[in-house]
Amino acid sequence: MHPSSPPAAKSTIEVLYSAEQIAAKIQEMADAITARMGSDFMVIALLKGSFVFAADLVRALDHAHCHPQIDFMTLSSYGKNKESSGIVTVERDLSDTVKDKHILLIDDILESGQTLNYARELLNERGAKSLTIAVLLDKPGKRKVELTADFVGFTIPDKFVVGFGLDYANYYRELPFIGYLP
């Protein structure tokens, strides 16, 4: 069962990346994405985890003079709180078509790779013209399927992180930094 209040106070969370460090990294990523992809693409943000990253990345793209279309898809992988089962389902689908479009697929974190792999296969089946993957965090130590992101913000060790959209039992998504639960 999910707890009815956050299991640990915000003050006990050890900061891994501050809001300032994250903002600088996201602008760097947006500049690199624009340099490689131009402006003719659609951003697909995987919910819920990537909503904060997506909001900041698209504004950083604007700053880089890049003006993509944007759509969202909610995927969930059932499982225990800190470990995903690997069985991914679409909870809410895109509203737009991806056929013949260049897609920038974004997520908060790449861990086992199962979520992004599922999304990638689905969008390929639907006829996307190309697929580029950007994640804010990469935890390569936990990979279960072969998947490499084209753009990575920070590569992190094998520890559970929260904040900046990332949750534990749907808590901590609002934190402006990324940190370790105690």
Ligand code: IMP
């Ligand atoms: P994957 O399918 O194992 O690559 O996991 C991707 C999803 O698991 C992400 O979209 C996150 O929602 C979640 N996730 C993986 N690692 C963490 C973490 O350290 N903290 C919070 N959520 C995580």
Ligand code: MG
């Ligand atoms: Mg999650």
